[in-house]
Amino acid sequence: MTHLRRLLVARLPLLASLAVLVGALLLRAVDPPALARLRDVAFDTFQRIKPRVVPDDMPVRIVDIDEPALAAHGQWPWPRTMVARLNDKLVEKGALVIAYDVIFAEPDRSSIPRLARDLASFTDPDTLQRIITTFPDNDVVFAASLAGSRSVLGFGFEPVARGTAPRRKNGFAAAGDDPRGFLPIWPGSIRPLDLLEQAARGLGSVNTDADATSDAAVVRRVPMLFRLGGQGDPYPALAIETLRLAQDASAYIAKSSGASGEAAFGTRTGIVSIKVGQVEIPTDARGRVTLYDSGHRPSRYVSAKAVLDGSVPADRLDGHIVFIGTSALGLKDLRHTPIAANVPGVEVHAQIVEQILSGVYLLRPDYATGLELLFIAVLGALFVVLLPRLSGGQMALVALLGIAIAVLGPWHAFSLGHQLIDPVYPAATLAAVYAVGSAFGFMRAEAERARIRGAFGMYLSPDLVAQLARQPDRLKLGGEQREITVMFTDVRGFTTIAEQFDPQALTVFMNRFLTPMTDIILEAHGTVDKYMGDNIMAFWNAPLALAEHPRHACEAALAMTKRLAELDIEWRREAHEQGREHIPVMIGIGINTGVVSVGNFGSTQRFTYTVLGDSVNLAARLEGQCKTYAVGAILGEATAMAVSDFALVELDLIKVKGKTEPERIFALAGDKAMASTPEFAALLEKQEAFLVAYRAGDFEAALERVGVARAAAEAAGWVSGYHDAMRERTKALLAAPPPIWDGVFVATEK
Missing domain, CATH: 3.30.70.1230 (Nucleotide cyclase, GGDEF domain)
Known part of the structure; x- marks a missing residue:
């Protein structure tokens, strides 16, 4: 029993490290939400270090209903005639597609015929009819403008079942497993007015997928397709519906596991890509595109005021996909993205389109989880094996190398291939294995030290x-x-x-x-x-x-x-x-x-x-x-x-820790025989010259003389690292001279 106990104590660092490793692998296999959030935060950091680069000729613009526009044309919502005028101006400027990150769910209450109807009890029937026939309804005017343009209206999904289903403006086809089983399902929707919905050529959801992190919602992944009530074909997101109109395409094709060329290994693994027109968009298993944030770009924005007053140059909009939204704080359409907080929601849709047009996607490969687990298992096992065999310093270097690989490998994959490999959990696991093993090893070494004190004290x-x-x-x-x-x-x-x-x-x-x-x-x-x-x-x-x-x-x-x-x-x-x-x-x-x-x-x-x-x-x-x-x-x-007749070399004037008065200290270099040699006398002369310059604060001269003293020490047969240490200290003092120098070194360690 005693032998077994000693064996367990001797193997305690190894067993503790192994327990940490196995526990970490099991936790990663379960993958609780906290770990997923940790990965997302790491990927956010990668994006902050290396944001997406947007080409200068990117044909995507945001017409911003910003504070200057609201100051010039009144508070939101504007009359639909004003919006129609904005739409017509964009058509005149050559906008390719106009997409609204706005839901026009209610009739325009500022319309004169509607006001007249509201005042019907105060107006005779003939006057009321004359007003209605003389002044067109604002929504009719806007609908006519929409019908004359490539326009996409936004609609939204709700967590409660209400409202009728929006019209489908597009066709849909699937390849492989039925993609509808992988898509997010919403019970209800908020759709545009029927008149406007009918006039628009496209309808797209303005919803974004928000992940809860601490107290903020960060938009990291945007679904490209949605389901309403679990029935019928999916509805498109605003971004890809805009792309469909830009290509004059009629339908979407969702490619899932089990499709030709896609290995499913007998399981339903999810959506692989969504094709719209000639563009194939790789997605995650739930049909989402990961936002690769470029950060705020003022060149992406055009004020609605400039469009309405005609001051915007035509080349800013000609041939461009145009999103209409708002950055005004009072309208509360702001989101958090991986790089920034309080980003206008419309920018998320615009950035997704930019990514698709550039062909730049952030993808987490199918093998990512397996690769991470394999890395943890192999490197972790190596740590467990090496811990009892290497010195503390050597093991620290191995640990630093392993952690560096765990971090730099994923960064390399992100930077060069836009692939998302987790850097945090593998690095944290290796650090934990090393820390626990080293801690138990240190305790065992201290126990040995205590046992030796008891035996010899x-x-x-x-x-x-x-x-x-x-x-x-x-x-x-x-x-x-x-x-x-x-x-x-x-x-x-x-x-x-x-x-x-x-x-x-x-x-x-x-x-x-x-x-x-x-x-x-x-x-x-x-x-x-x-x-x-x-x-x-x-x-x-x-x-x-x-x-x-x-x-x-x-x-x-x-x-x-x-x-x-x-x-x-x-x-x-x-x-x-x-x-x-x-x-x-x-x-x-x-x-x-x-x-x-x-x-x-x-x-x-x-x-x-x-x-x-x-x-x-x-x-x-x-x-x-x-x-x-x-x-x-x-x-x-x-x-x-x-x-004094021994071979002594004065080293320094030092205040040791715990003392206020300096002490002259000397190295015991040898005995009286060594002290009597001419070489040692030469060493003392060179050493004194060095110390005089050093204590006088002439660090440039001291740096020169310490080398001379070092050579004299070698000639005298005194081998030490003293002069090398003083050279490095003198270099540091020369690089950053202290404001007050009295030639005394203050020791901070015992």
């Missing part, structure tokens, strides 16, 4: 054990003030290294590392305070007094660095023999000297012999800065002054 130096045996009274709470030298060490990238081993192998590795490091510290008369996972804390001059304790600490640091290099050669050979990647093992060492409190601290039940104080904290911070300065060991100024 109780060890004390033999000197301390002997003294406590002789003086048991020291086993009491409290401490004394004493100058000591403190050392902190840390293995660089321990988590990455730990991921290579199972718990048993990691224990062996840590023992092989900590044992020689501890031996060196003890041989140098130091006290190992504690092990914190891969960290070692040690100090000198307590509990026993030790002369020249800074020197002993520095000698230990140099010996530890040398011994670790020898161990790393062994580990590299073993990794090669075992066929796994070798991660070099390196440590950072921070050493500082100062007066601290030393003694037993804790409770009466449990306490430990340790050191506390600001100098201890500074030593810990210096160890953390080894990574910043790319060196192996950093000394505080007090320690450096005590071992």
Whole structure:
């Protein structure tokens, strides 16, 4: 049972990632509405990045009953005689087809004969008859104008069953499965006046398909055909009815699954395309065209005022398909599209016609869902397999690559082929698989670190054990003030290294590392305070007094660095023999000297012999800065002054995190023998020149001198990444000089 439990704990990251992957695949197979909305939002984003490009010669215009037109000719609705005049003006300007995104459902109440009838009780019959015969009805005038033009009137569908069915102005045929089963069904309709409906050459629905997203309705897909009450042939949308008249076509042909050349695999999958005249329009399974938004184009619009007063140039309308609608806010015919909010509804119909004329369609291929599921399954499984085998950094790169493919692949399909492949859900699934697996892996690594602390944290130096045996009274709470030298060490990238081993192998590795490091510290008369996972804390001059304790600490640091290099050669050979990647093992060492409190601290039940104080904290911070300065060991100024005959290189003036006063810090480059060489003396000279320029704020000179100092360091045998790190920092300061510069680097990380 214990073995099984350990096995489950060891496999927890893999099992958790696998559970996320399987759950994500099942959720995508169900495809709840929330996921569909998420896809739509992603496709909207693609359109915002790359809107549809409209050619300058696109023969589609919108005559806008805008605010200037309303100001000039009165509030809407206008008298039908005014609309008839607008229609006649468009015919004069050479409009190919005139389509109204307006439903003329009621008689014109401003017509003089109608007003006379309304006042019949106040007028004698002879006068009433004379008025009726003298003044024509406004609707009759408009009907006559419609009859003399290629005009399409709009009608609308309603969610309640009322009204009579509109006339059908077109024929209809089907190929393949009956398309009526795939079309949206509406119970009722609002149709134009019978007189106007009869006069118009075409009738088209003004309805658009709106998808609810948050608190707004976004028009993304527009049906091309509708059914009324579930009976009879379908009715066309305003856009394709306009195209039918523009081609003098008589009918529509809906091509569905099961038609010649269309594979249905024994199932009724939906509508494939709708043909009107010579144009075949690919649709989704429900006969809808996905709007590919171009955004607002002022050149698409012509004010109705300009048409009525004759100021519009003829070439703006000649040979064009003209839609009549309104952008006036008060008339409330506004929609949200993928790119913009509050777009005039008439623009949706105009843009659909533009798409059809350009042959530009946004299509979601039949294989899209299968491709997305396959991508998630393959990449997700790869993540699950690689998570326990790669380091944290390597896995992060793999995850970023997979997510990039998940996003850039669909973008490529959209940008070049106008195909809609979901970028969001595959990317989110891969991110979730990686995040969950990494989180559990991190927790397991932390658990290993805690186990190592428990195994090694109780060890004390033999000197301390002997003294406590002789003086048991020291086993009491409290401490004394004493100058000591403190050392902190840390293995660089321990988590990455730990991921290579199972718990048993990691224990062996840590023992092989900590044992020689501890031996060196003890041989140098130091006290190992504690092990914190891969960290070692040690100090000198307590509990026993030790002369020249800074020197002993520095000698230990140099010996530890040398011994670790020898161990790393062994580990590299073993990794090669075992066929796994070798991660070099390196440590950072921070050493500082100062007066601290030393003694037993804790409770009466449990306490430990340790050191506390600001100098201890500074030593810990210096160890953390080894990574910043790319060196192996950093000394505080007090320690450096005590071992001035060692090979020391001044690095910087720094305010470590948690301190307000700057500290001069030094790299421990080598021993006294190295310090006595002429090459090292040359290095110190070049280093000082660099620091003088750097602290004076002369970053241009500093940038030149840091390269010279780097070459001197190589000649002296001091190999580190320090000068490269300072070169990059100097470049940054040169590019963006701080307003106030005192030569002090403020560390933001421990």
